[in-house]
Amino acid sequence: MKKKEITIAQAQQIVDEWINTVGVRYFNELTNTAILMEEVGELARIMARKYGEQSFKKSDEGKDMADEMADILWVLICLANQTGVDLTEALENNLKKKNIRDKERHKQNNKLK
Numbered sequence: 001m002k003k004k005e006i007t008i009a010q011a012q013q014i015v016d017e018w019i020n021t022v023g024v025r026y027f028n029e030l031t032n033t034a035i036l037m038e039e040v041g042e043l044a045r046i047m048a049r050k051y052g053e054q055s056f057k058k059s060d061e062g063k064d065m066a067d068e069m070a071d072i073l074w075v076l077i078c079l080a081n082q083t084g085v086d087l088t089e090a091l092e093n094n095l096k097k098k099n100i101r102d103k104e105r106h107k108q109n110n111k112l113k
Helices: 008-021 029-050 065-083 087-101
Strands: none
Touching: 008 065, 008 087, 029 065, 065 087
């Protein structure tokens, strides 16, 4: 059975519908920015323990890296929705920028060889 895929535009719509029904309303932009930083910190904690030198503590048990990434995506989508950013268009524009700016840059970086 094929896994159902969600486009970025669909994700923005799904989050908006959830916020306006279950979530009542969006937190303000500053609150959501603080929440985004908090979620990134939770992912960083897992990364530092799984891939870095830190060891897991009892309080780290049950933390799921995929779930933390999804939390980050959720809040980022919330911020995009409430500030009028079309994330599909933003990502397409960002990829174009990177393809122009970095076309040869990384190939010429001796640190990456």
